[in-house]
Amino acid sequence: MKRKNSLESLLVICFLLVPLVYAGAATKLNDVENNEIDMLNVDNEPPVTFIYVDSLTHMITLVAVDYGNPPSGVKATYYGRDGGDIKIYTEPFKWSEIGFHSFTIFSVDYAGNWETRRTFTFTNDSTPPTVEITSPEEGKLYLNGSPIMSRIIDNKTLCIGKVPVAANADDGTGSGVSMVLFSFSNGDSGYDNDGSNGFTYLFNGMHFGALTITAVAIDNAGLTSTPDSMTVDVYNLGLI
Numbered sequence: 001m002k003r004k005n006s007l008e009s010l011l012v013i014c015f016l017l018v019p020l021v022y023a024g025a026a027t028k029l030n031d032v033e034n035n036e037i038d039m040l041n042v043d044n045e046p047p048v049t050f051i052y053v054d055s056l057t058h059m060i061t062l063v064a065v066d067y068g069n070p071p072s073g074v075k076a077t078y079y080g081r082d083g084g085d086i087k088i089y090t091e092p093f094k095w096s097e098i099g100f101h102s103f104t105i106f107s108v109d110y111a112g113n114w115e116t117r118r119t120f121t122f123t124n125d126s127t128p129p130t131v132e133i134t135s136p137e138e139g140k141l142y143l144n145g146s147p148i149m150s151r152i153i154d155n156k157t158l159c160i161g162k163v164p165v166a167a168n169a170d171d172g173t174g175s176g177v178s179m180v181l182f183s184f185s186n187g188d189s190g191y192d193n194d195g196s197n198g199f200t201y202l203f204n205g206m207h208f209g210a211l212t213i214t215a216v217a218i219d220n221a222g223l224t225s226t227p228d229s230m231t232v233d234v235y236n237l238g239l240i
């Protein structure tokens, strides 16, 4: 009888424990789910700020986009000019001082996520570049692209075969030379946008007689130089 009572007590305890264990497990499961939902529904990402510089109007616009799930929204955007004080950005502003400039920009969202400060540089430029044709050289004789000698009889440049055209282009302390355009009186044209190895173009059009070569430099602000021109005598079949 005593043993039966003990068994009954054990069964009762088990009977009472099962729902408790189940409830505990369910609570844990709910906690995990809630935590996951919390993690999925929080904004822990900072905004990203972009800068737009209009090289013609010199207007500077900052735009910030917030991220998160869901994003809490951009609370404020800040900027500092040329290492100066940090200010709050309210609207586009003009920055027309010529030369090199740096802007530090960053934003914060309503959840308190601060964007890491980033620095952008640009050059305000209102001076066109200069250009000068350096090849072919005045009074030289060229044979298929290579200078052979100075002409003795005539001081006019003569190119038999291809014409190696090169120009020096300079933008001083401005935005830098973007490219040099080459055009020819026979209608051919070309450009070189890599000044690291000089600005060059190899003319190989079929042409017999005087050929005027014109070079124009363009800087990174879109300003164009005064053209430089020279006329040479060319005898080229235009073959490879």
Ligand SMILES: [Ca+2]
Pocket (backbone or CB within 6 Å): 043, 044, 045, 046, 047, 066, 067, 068, 071, 072, 073, 109, 111, 113
């Ligand atoms: Ca955010």
Ligand SMILES: [Ca+2]
Pocket (backbone or CB within 6 Å): 125, 126, 127, 128, 129, 171, 174, 175, 176, 219, 221, 223
């Ligand atoms: Ca310039």
Ligand SMILES: [Ca+2]
Pocket (backbone or CB within 6 Å): 192, 193, 194, 195, 196, 197, 198, 199, 200
């Ligand atoms: Ca080049």
